[in-house]
Amino acid sequence: MKIKGLFKLKGVVQHYDWGGFDFIPALLGQAHPSSSPCAELWLGAHDGGPSVVESPDGPVPLPELIAAASDQILGASVAARFENVLPYLFKVLDARKMLSIQAHPTIAQARAGFAAEESAGVSLKASTRNYKDRNHKPEVHVALTDFWMLHGFRPLEEIAESLQSVQELQPLMPDFSERLALAGNDAAARSTLLRELYARVMTIPQAEVDSLLDPLISRLEKDSPTNKDLPDFWAVRAAREFPLPDGHRDRGIFSIYLLNLVRLQPGEATYQSAGTLHAYLEGVNVELMANSDNVLRGGLTPKNVDVAELMRVLRFDEGKVDIIHGIDAGKGETVFATPAAEFELSRIQCSKDKGYDSGTRTGPDILIVMEGEVTATADGDKLQINKGESFFASQDCSYKFTSQSESAVVFKASVPSAR
Ligand SMILES: [Zn+2]
Numbered sequence: 001m002k003i004k005g006l007f008k009l010k011g012v013v014q015h016y017d018w019g020g021f022d023f024i025p026a027l028l029g030q031a032h033p034s035s036s037p038c039a040e041l042w043l044g045a046h047d048g049g050p051s052v053v054e055s056p057d058g059p060v061p062l063p064e065l066i067a068a069a070s071d072q073i074l075g076a077s078v079a080a081r082f083e084n085v086l087p088y089l090f091k092v093l094d095a096r097k098m099l100s101i102q103a104h105p106t107i108a109q110a111r112a113g114f115a116a117e118e119s120a121g122v123s124l125k126a127s128t129r130n131y132k133d134r135n136h137k138p139e140v141h142v143a144l145t146d147f148w149m150l151h152g153f154r155p156l157e158e159i160a161e162s163l164q165s166v167q168e169l170q171p172l173m174p175d176f177s178e179r180l181a182l183a184g185n186d187a188a189a190r191s192t193l194l195r196e197l198y199a200r201v202m203t204i205p206q207a208e209v210d211s212l213l214d215p216l217i218s219r220l221e222k223d224s225p226t227n228k229d230l231p232d233f234w235a236v237r238a239a240r241e242f243p244l245p246d247g248h249r250d251r252g253i254f255s256i257y258l259l260n261l262v263r264l265q266p267g268e269a270t271y272q273s274a275g276t277l278h279a280y281l282e283g284v285n286v287e288l289m290a291n292s293d294n295v296l297r298g299g300l301t302p303k304n305v306d307v308a309e310l311m312r313v314l315r316f317d318e319g320k321v322d323i324i325h326g327i328d329a330g331k332g333e334t335v336f337a338t339p340a341a342e343f344e345l346s347r348i349q350c351s352k353d354k355g356y357d358s359g360t361r362t363g364p365d366i367l368i369v370m371e372g373e374v375t376a377t378a379d380g381d382k383l384q385i386n387k388g389e390s391f392f393a394s395q396d397c398s399y400k401f402t403s404q405s406e407s408a409v410v411f412k413a414s415v416p417s418a419r
Contacts, residue, residue: 147283252299363415372408
């Protein structure tokens with residue numbers, strides 16, 4: 001079996017209900033609009049949708065190729081650090097509808113949570129199961145279109161202003177402004193205040209949630225807000241997309257006013273570290289994360305919300321969002337650096353006469369051609385990669401590619417060297 005070099009890679013499309021009908025089918029050269037929503041294209045070795053490599057011996061699931069020779073495919077260092085598993089999962093994501101409000105655990109929380117649920121005998125398939133694996137799930141994503149999201153708690157002064165200006169929200173904590181004034185610049189006191197506010201949002205009885213949100217949503221629906229840069233628009237959309245049984249309201253709607261509402265421009269990125277509350281609202285992105293499925297939800301979902309576990313995992317930090325613009329690494333490559341040890345995301349622009357050379361490298365790479373088409377070469381391997389197609393480079397394979405079209409855009413997932 002071939003275990004070194006370049007391989008064409010075939011990803012798996014996930015048809016989640018919130019996905020779009022056009023972008024991913026168009027990227028893959030399939031009929032579009034598709035009859036079922038195409039939410040995510042997965043490139044990686046995750047059990048939930050392993051990619052398949054084209055090898056001279058025929059198609060081989062990527063996890064099988066890795067299992068056959070992890071030291072050669074992943075490299076000894078990556079294999080040792082990440083338990084012989086490809087440490088990242090690479091995705092193209094198209095959100096037509098809003099995704100749930102969520103946060104991801106630290107690796108210590110994931111290990112403890114997984115062990116606790118295993119010993120309590122909670123089935124991995126149970127709807128109440130929080131921890132599907134023992135890993136954390138930091139994420140970085142780069143917008144391909146205008147992309148709206150919620151990311152982290154807003155500065156408390158902004159929350160105070162929201163609670164004052166949106167009268168239906170005031171009863172959540174009528175003395176929030178006074179208490180914020182008392183807290184002043186004391187970071188611990190501010191964090192405690194934020195924790196208390198969010199705990200209240202997540203634990204007040206459903207009848208109280210309805211009594212606050214019913215008049216808010218009715219008032220907003222009359223205005224039918226159209227500005228996606230303001231929370232009112234998303235509150236109305238959330239009420240429409242996430243109706244609870246018997247006419248109840250989803251308390252996740254409150255969080256739309258508590259979290260930073262961000263519109264990323266194409267090429268802008270954010271990083272979701274452990275404990276950061278976030279939600280994707282609309283748009284297309286390229287996303288790279290640790291190989292995990294551990295999500296704790298905080299509303300805007302029909303799925304299970306475990307408030308106690310969410311409260312344990314959340315970080316009650318406030319502040320504006322750090323937008324990552326990427327660092328020019330030369331050779332047409334822009335690197336979206338993060339603290340994650342599992343992955344590094346970059347965007348490569350190349351042309352007919354200006355190709356890309358990987359140089360000597362660490363870690364296995366997955367690349368996807370988003371625009372144009374490229375010819376990739378390494379020792380003896382030569383692959384023609386069209387738009388929407390992907391390829392995998394084993395750890396010690398130095399490769400080059402040039403554009404066949406006027407220019408090409410390629411996104412690359414790799415593993416940063418150990419630090
Ligand atoms: Zn997430």
